[in-house]
Amino acid sequence: MAQIKDVAKQAGVSVASVSRVLTGQAKVSETTTQRVLAAVKALDYRPDLAARRLRSRRTDTIGLIVSDIRNPFFTEVSRAIEDVAYQQQWRVILCNADENPDKEAVYLDLMRDENVSGVILSPTLSRLAGFRPADYPFPVVLIDRCDRDTAADAVVLDNLDSAYRLTVHLIENGYQxxxxxxxxxxxxxxQRQEGYAAAMNGxxxxxxxxxxxxTVDHARTTAGNLLRQEPRPQALLASSGLILLGVTEALRTARLRFPEDIALAGFDDLPWTRLVEPGITVIAQPTDDLGRAAIDLLRQRILQPEQAVRRVVLRGELEVRGSSLKMMV
Amino acid sequence: MAQIKDVAKQAGVSVASVSRVLTGQAKVSETTTQRVLAAVKALDYRPDLAARRLRSRRTDTIGLIVSDIRNPFFTEVSRAIEDVAYQQQWRVILCNADENPDKEAVYLDLMRDENVSGVILSPTLSRLAGFRPADYPFPVVLIDRCDRDTAADAVVLDNLDSAYRLTVHLIENGYQxxxxxxxxxxxxxxQRQEGYAAAMNGxxxxxxxxxxxxTVDHARTTAGNLLRQEPRPQALLASSGLILLGVTEALRTARLRFPEDIALAGFDDLPWTRLVEPGITVIAQPTDDLGRAAIDLLRQRILQPEQAVRRVVLRGELEVRGSSLKMMV
DNA sequence: CTTCGTTCTAAAAACGATTAGAACACAGCC
DNA sequence: GGCTGTGTTCTAATCGTTTTTAGAACGAAG
Structure with missing residues (x-):
């Protein structure tokens, strides 16, 4: 394996010049640049990342900590983030914290050990409470979860408003x-529950x-219980794709059809929501934009550590399908 | 940030002893061990990974290269792999090659640059042809995709047999x-097509x-065309979850009900397949076992580079649901 | 009391890059 | 010619570990 000194010898320059050409940090004359690049190509030289990271103290690596990559929302978001990261020559370390604060803490320690350039975090409730960026040795951008008064860079959906609109949509179609x-x-x-409650009260x-x-399992059993109550709800609203899945399964089990027997609406525009007859009304989250916005925020924070805290709020789009059709009287 | 020499000073021993205690490489006396551990705790010392990796030439990092993490099959597999990896204190670098051989090559080069301990790869067709582990500077375990004669560690489903069984199931229920x-x-x-063809011919x-x-889109339009042909097929079989989704959407669009108008079966036991009335018959892939087997194979290969090539073949389970009910005559 | 072997520790040499700071070359000016 | 300034390049120090090598300490055997 060729080393930088081999390249230097081949090009007839010093190792410093090779390094400068490759990192693009300082000015190098055109002739030197050409000779170095030729030598690099000739020897198929690739810098040793461990050495580079040790000396330069930068890893060009970011951490992404979510609850579970199998949650389709996070799957989509993570893909968007990774795409952007790799374009920028950044590495991504993906962690599944499973809503477990201890596991989350372990992974955050890991991020410190890895000396990451920054972290994109979907925090558990307990961590979010009193979250302060200054408590971490790296920049942190929150995604998907953020309180009104959290003083940290964040990218979130307009949860309260989206839930409000979704609820009003049901109300306007006659459900009470x-x-x-x-x-x-x-x-x-x-927050989505708050939006729902606000609409109802209003x-x-x-x-x-x-x-x-x-979780799908818990949502299913809970929904099952709910459906056995009298009087039975005229409509159900689920605050996430996984919960919506559980609720839909419960309706199936109870042999209830929507919207005839009960209306249904939820969050996350997953493929199956348009497949289940007659389609389920949802708030579609712009997962791609969420991911891109998050990594962009992180990039800016890394470049300008002292810049003002920013919050990006993206609007959810109401996708009306058959499950919330106007109620028969 | 405390360094190893600080720990050594605090413990009253040499840096070498600290290193030996922490890596567990060589024998250290009980008293020294205790003093070092106490000092480590007192200073909250954490070794610098970049320095460690540079000197030891091991990264304890593996690469996972799949076509697209958004494909639910790979989502599940990757989660299983990451769980095991983190338990073993390994890092995982996830890459989406998008079935693009160039992108795949770039990521494999990246793995070399990162000096990974090994790679789990779901190869494109062109790479799989003539694949030889010796062509790579790290151990490689193939997952999901592997030819009969590929001389490499691999974990796959019994694709041909599963497809055969699925097809026979349809035939036995009266579909021709x-x-x-x-x-x-x-x-x-x-391979799944081969199994299907074998069953039909047989x-x-x-x-x-x-x-x-x-892709969902292409499957949908193709299925749409297929459904307009005369005579219309009595049943359709889809070789993957994404294709099955596209086909199901096409049936919806064409207003065809299953199994009355047309039967349906496919691969991947995704949540929605039991949700779409009356449920879709599928081959369930043991994604968790696939992932675990892959990383286990990799671990063994890393420990014993010269051991014989292994292939793990896992059986798919037929989940019979309403979409393949006995045909009405 | 030496000698040998064992067990442990200390000092110092890697690992392969980046980056200060010194050195150099060259031009322009007095 | 000497001096200064500018732009480039070189030498050598540095990043924080692991690992090699040499040697100290100790006990047992002769």
Whole structure:
């Protein structure tokens, strides 16, 4: 394996010049540049990243900590982030914290060990409470989850407003007893519940929200219980794609058809929501933009550590499908 | 930030002893060990990974190169791999090659630059042809895709047999004009098509297989065309979850119900397949086992570079649902 | 009391790059 | 010619570990 000194010898220059050409840090004359590049090509030289990282103290690596990559929302977001990262010659370390604060802490320590350039984090509730960027030895950008008063760079959906609009849509179509299953372990689920409650209260209706852990299994059983209550809700609203999946399965099990027997709406425009007859009304999240915005924010923060804290709020789009059709009277 | 020499000073020993205690490479006396560990804890010392990697020439990092993490199959597999990796204190670099041989080559070069301990690869067709582990400076384990004669460690589904069983299941339920949409860009799709064709031929039926690129969009339009042909197929078989999704959407668009109008079966036991009435019959892939087996194979190969080449073949399980119910006569 | 072997520790040499700071070349000016 | 300034290049120090090498300490055997 060729080393930098081999390249220097081949090009007839010093190792410093080779390094300068390759990193592009300082001015190098045209002739030297050409000779170095020729030597690099001739020897198929590739810098040793470990050595480079040790000396330069930069890793060009970022961390991405989410609850679970199998959650389709995070799958999409992570893909967007990785695409941008690799274009910029950055490495991405992906971590699944499983909503577990301890695991999350372990991974954040790991990020420190790796000396990452920055981290994109979807924090657990407990970490989000009182979150301060200054507590971390690297820049942090929050994604998907963020409180109103969190003083940190963040990219989020307009959760409250999206839930509000979704709820109003159901109300306007004649539904009144609207139940809501929301993920209580994340700030996002809570905010969506707030939006739902605001819409209900604003229309003189009584909110009936049930907290669930954001898993398909739990959502299914909880929804099953809800459906056995009297009077049965006229509509259900699910605060995330996974919960929506569980609720839909429960409706199947209970042999309830929508929208005839019960209306249905939720978050995340997953492929199957248009496949389940007659299609499920959802708020579509712009996952690609969320990911891109997050890494862009991180890039800027790395370049300008002292710049003002920014928050990017993206609007969710209401996709109306058959599951929320006007209620028969 | 504390360094190893600070720890040595605090413990009253040499830096070498500290290193030996922490890496566990050589024998150290009990008293020294205790003093070092105490000093490490007192100073909250964490070794600098860049320095360690430079000197030791090992990175404890593996690469995972798949076509697209958004493909649910790879999402599941990658999660399983990452879980095991982090337990072993390994880092994972995830790469999406998008079935693009050039991109795949770039990422493999990147793996060399990173000096990874090994790579788990789901290769494109062109790379798989004539694949030789010796051509790479690190151990490679193939996953999901592998030819009969590939001389490399690999973990795959019994594609041919699974497809055969799935096809026979349709035939036994009375279907005869069975069409097959298979992903032609991967070895896996081709093998499944082979299994399908074998079953058809073995029962005196004429296979009608159509190659598609393994995307939802292409599968949908291709299936749409297929459905307009006369006579219309009595059943359709899709060689992957994404293709199955496209086909299902096409049936929706054409207002065809299954199994009354047309039967349906495919690969990958995705959540929505049991949600779409009356449920879609599929071959369930043991994604978790696939991932675990792959990283286990890699670990063994790293420990014993000269051991014999292994191939792990996992059996797909037939999940019978409503979409393949016995044909009405 | 030496000699040998064992077990552990210390000092110093890698690992392969980046980057200060010194050195150099050259031009322009007095 | 000497001096200064500018732009480039070189030498050597440095990053923070691991690993090699040499040697100290100690006990047992002769």
């Amino acid at each position: 007893r609207i139940g809501c299953l929301y993920g209580a372990v994340s700030a996002t689920g809570r 229309h003189g209706l009584v909110p009936q929200a049930v907290a669930v852990s954001a | 004009r069975i069409g097959c949409l298979y992903g032609a860009v991967s070895a896996t799709g081709r 029962h005196g039926l004429v296979p009608q297989a159509v190659a598609v690129s393994a």
